[in-house]
Structures are given as C-alpha cells and as structure tokens.
Amino acid sequence: MDIKDFREVMKSTLFDEVGETIITDQQKKLPQPPLEKGYHEDEKLISLISPDNFTCGNISLIDALKNRKSRRVFSEKQLTLEELSFLLWSTQGVKRATKNATFRTVPSGGARHPFETYLAIFNVEGLESGLYRYLALEHKLVKLHVPSNLKEHLLEACYDQNFVVSSAVTFIWTAIPYRTEWRYNVASARIMLMDVGHVCENLYLASESINAGTCAVGAYEQNKIDELIGVDGEDEFTIYLAPVGKY
Numbered sequence: 152m153d154i155k156d157f158r159e160v161m162k163s164t165l166f167d168e169v170g171e172t173i174i175t176d177q178q179k180k181l182p183q184p185p186l187e188k189g190y191h192e193d194e195k196l197i198s199l200i201s202p203d204n205f206t207c208g209n210i211s212l213i214d215a216l217k218n219r220k221s222r223r224v225f226s227e228k229q230l231t232l233e234e235l236s237f238l239l240w241s242t243q244g245v246k247r248a249t250k251n252a253t254f255r256t257v258p259s260g261g262a263r264h265p266f267e268t269y270l271a272i273f274n275v276e277g278l279e280s281g282l283y284r285y286l287a288l289e290h291k292l293v294k295l296h297v298p299s300n301l302k303e304h305l306l307e308a309c310y311d312q313n314f315v316v317s318s319a320v321t322f323i324w325t326a327i328p329y330r331t332e333w334r335y336n337v338a339s340a341r342i343m344l345m346d347v348g349h350v351c352e353n354l355y356l357a358s359e360s361i362n363a364g365t366c367a368v369g370a371y372e373q374n375k376i377d378e379l380i381g382v383d384g385e386d387e388f389t390i391y392l393a394p395v396g397k398y
C-alpha cells in the first residue's frame with residue numbers, strides 16, 4: 152500500500168470500495184450494541200464522588216486554556232478521590248441517558264460514545280494501586296485483575312516513556328468500534344479518531360483546573376498495551392493514553 156492510501160480514512164464517504172452506497176447495520180435494523188461494556192455481578196464496584204458534590208475544578212476556562220501544556224514531570228502528591236472523580240466525569244461523564252444513547256461532557260458523532268476508560272492507578276487517595284475501569288453510566292469504578300509488575304509492563308508498552316508510570320493515574324482509553332460502525336460503517340474510524348481528541352482535551356483542561364497536568368500519549372505498542380489491560384485487540388483495543396499527576 153502507498154502511504155497516500157492511508158489518507159482515505161480521514162475523508163468523508165458513504166460509499167464502499169466499489170462505489171455502492173453503504174447500508175448500515177442500523178438501517179438493516181440489526182440490534183444496537185450496548186452503550187457500555189458490562190461487568191460481572193460479583194465484581195466489587197467502587198463509588199465515586201458525585202458531580203453534584205464537586206468542590207474542585209473552579210479555575211476559569213481562560214486560565215485553564217492559558218496554562219494548558221503537555222506535562223511530563225509530576226510530583227509525589229496524591230490525587231484525591233474527588234479529583235479522580237472529577238477527571239473521569241470531565242472526560243466521559245454521563246449527564247443524560249436514554250435507552251439508545253448517552254449524552255456526556257464530551258461530544259461524540261451520533262452520540263455513539265465508543266470508548267471505555269481503563270485506569271492504571273498509582274497514587275490516588277483510598278485506592279489500592281492497580282488496574283480499574285470506569286463505569287460511566289453508574290459513575291463508579293470496577294477493580295480489575297491486577298497484573299503483576301503493572302508499572303514495568305506499562306512502561307515497556309509505552310516505549311519507556313517514564314511519565315506513564317510516574318503519574319498518580321494513567322488513563323488508557325479503548326475503542327469498541329462496533330458502537331460507531333453500527334451507525335456509520337466505513338466512516339467510523341474517522342469519527343472515532345475525532346471523538347477521542349475531545350476526550351483527551353477535556354482531560355488536559357480538567358487537569359489544569361486541579362493543579363495537575365497530563366500529556367497525550369499516542370506512542371505505544373498496540374499488542375502489549377491491549378494484553379496488559381485484557382482486551383482482545385479486535386473488537387476492543389487501546390486508542391490513546393494520558394498520565395495525570397500533580398505538579
């Protein structure tokens with residue numbers, strides 16, 4: 152393939168490779184996939200602070216924008232559970248849900264919201280170090296199996312960019328592409344890549360508002376990071392990371 156062939160993914164199209172108009176799975180009346188990845192009933196859920204009770208995040212938008220930059224050096228200061236709750240809500244928080252869609256703090260093409268948020272937690276008040284997943288609909292965390300040597304494996308999967316493990320928490324976003332493909336078929340990759348940019352930018356601004364910083368991470372080894380968080384790499388795979396820490 153020529154490098155220019157890869158540009159096609161960025162272009163808007165409703166046609167398949169032989170020029171036929173695409174009929175989406177939604178138009179075929181196939182069932183819509185779930186809005187969120189499920190969890191097992193016996194898994195322990197951890198309550199987060201409700202957005203109604205947030206006391207943090209009060210700096211002005213103009214100050215957050217002025218201060219925003221990619222930060223790769225973090226202090227030893229802990230994030231509080233409220234601050235973590237605020238960051239999760241700022242990036243994927245559900246403000247309203249219907250049977251078929253969620254409406255969140257970030258926009259998403261067709262309100263498909265194809266992402267799940269995994270967290271490698273290292274220094275957050277009241278939470279053991281380990282791997283967690285955010286349940287956006289419930290605004291709760293589910294604790295996942297803790298892989299041995301989490302830091303070592305995460306560092307290796309991110310080409311030794313040390314700030315992914317010197318953080319208080321590292322966000323790892325996965326895509327479940329069928330959520331968007333069900334409606335947008337071949338246009339989905341383009342839409343999901345636009346969607347995830349909104350998520351990470353909200354993390355930048357929300358982090359600045361709690362005297363913390365983040366840095367978008369697009370350089371990682373796909374197989375290693377997918378294996379570490381336990382996703383299949385096909386129907387769900389890592390799409391972006393961002394470590395957060397206090398400065």
Ligand SMILES: Cc1cc2nc3c(=O)[nH]c(=O)nc-3n(C[C@H](O)[C@H](O)[C@H](O)COP(=O)(O)O)c2cc1C
Binds near residue numbers: 220221366369371
């Ligand atoms: C899609 C994307 C991927 C990035 N990946 C990395 C990365 O893997 N490692 C890194 O140190 N910075 C990464 N960055 C951060 C950029 O290097 C940074 O945004 C750029 O240098 C501009 O600096 P600023 O964010 O401080 O304005 C990434 C940024 C974006 C938007």
